[in-house]
Amino acid sequence: MSNDKTIDPDRWVEEHGDIMYRYAYVRLKDHAVAQDIVQESFLAAMKARERYQGRASERSWLMGILRHKLIDHLRKAAREVKMDDLQPEGFEETFLFKETGIPHWQPPKWHFNPRRVFEQKEFWDVFSGCVSKLDRKMNIAFSLKELEGLSTEEVCKELGVEPTYLWVILYRARNNLKTCLEKNWLNKNTGKREAHAAV
Amino acid sequence: MLRCKQVSKALADKKYWELPLRQRIGLRLHVFCCIVCGPFNRFLMLMQDATRHYLQHEQQDTPPDDLRLPPESKKSILDALHSTDRNDHGQE
Numbered sequence: 269m270s271n272d273k274t275i276d277p278d279r280w281v282e283e284h285g286d287i288m289y290r291y292a293y294v295r296l297k298d299h300a301v302a303q304d305i306v307q308e309s310f311l312a313a314m315k316a317r318e319r320y321q322g323r324a325s326e327r328s329w330l331m332g333i334l335r336h337k338l339i340d341h342l343r344k345a346a347r348e349v350k351m352d353d354l355q356p357e358g359f360e361e362t363f364l365f366k367e368t369g370i371p372h373w374q375p376p377k378w379h380f381n382p383r384r385v386f387e388q389k390e391f392w393d394v395f396s397g398c399v400s401k402l403d404r405k406m407n408i409a410f411s412l413k414e415l416e417g418l419s420t421e422e423v424c425k426e427l428g429v430e431p432t433y434l435w436v437i438l439y440r441a442r443n444n445l446k447t448c449l450e451k452n453w454l455n456k457n458t459g460k461r462e463a464h465a466a467v
Numbered sequence: 468m469l470r471c472k473q474v475s476k477a478l479a480d481k482k483y484w485e486l487p488l489r490q491r492i493g494l495r496l497h498v499f500c501c502i503v504c505g506p507f508n509r510f511l512m513l514m515q516d517a518t519r520h521y522l523q524h525e526q527q528d529t530p531p532d533d534l535r536l537p538p539e540s541k542k543s544i545l546d547a548l549h550s551t552d553r554n555d556h557g558q559e
């Protein structure tokens with residue numbers, strides 16, 4: 269490939285637009301904001317194109333710009349979201365946890381073998397849908413901590429909560445995610461089986 | 468009991484593959500045998516693993532229809548990009 273610095277916005281949007289949009293939407297739960305952030309990222313990339321050395325792939329370069337903007341936005345959102353009192357449910361109520369901080373809890377059995385479906389692309393489609401359906405508070409915490417890999421300390425600072433609170437929020441987010449994954453994955457496969465049967 | 472606490476704390480702060488190898492081995496052993504914190508932490512590790520896989524797929528796979536950039540958004544982004552491009556170069 270030549271060292272061609274010209275860019276073709278149509279090709280960019282065609283090749284990367286959907287992936288960038290999904291990335292933003294899953295973490296923001298807001299179509300308009302996700303669209304804005306994708307657009308801003310493309311614009312920033314156009315301005316910075318001289319600095320793009322072609323060392324990283326075009327996709328990772330664009331995703332890097334997007335990620336930067338997205339984390340900024342999430343940090344702001346974290347400061348605005350209301351962190352109300354958590355109603356205790358699940359393991360947080362147990363004596364062991366209250367006394368020692370050790371979670372003792374038996375998660376309900378999965379309705380399918382989760383590791384076996386990791387190889388299927390459709391499973392990750394369901395996964396992204398489920399992350400985007402977490403409630404706002406859980407979605408922000410999960411996005412910052414689990415998806416973007418910010419430290420406990422940083423996330424707690426942005427959300428203005430204690431580590432224990434974050435911990436419980438994340439625990440609930442993972443639980444809701446599991447429930448959503450099971451429901452939608454099983455639905456999807458039932459649908460498929462029925463479609464096959466109908467042929 | 469002390470071990471349970473350390474293990475749970477380590478897994479809450481980091482993903483287990485981010486931990487040093489030595490610590491990872493001890494931690495896995497504990498989590499797979501422990502009847503107190505095992506079930507909870509096995510689930511936690513599974514979800515961390517799922518997240519790791521997801522992040523790889525997220526940057527490669529074409530998203531499902533309902534998570535793609537809608538056509539009208541695509542158009543408005545393209546309009547914005549084209550008008551900036553023209554302003555930058557004063558040509559085309």
Ligand SMILES: [Zn+2]
Nearest residue numbers: 471501504505
């Ligand atoms: Zn234990």
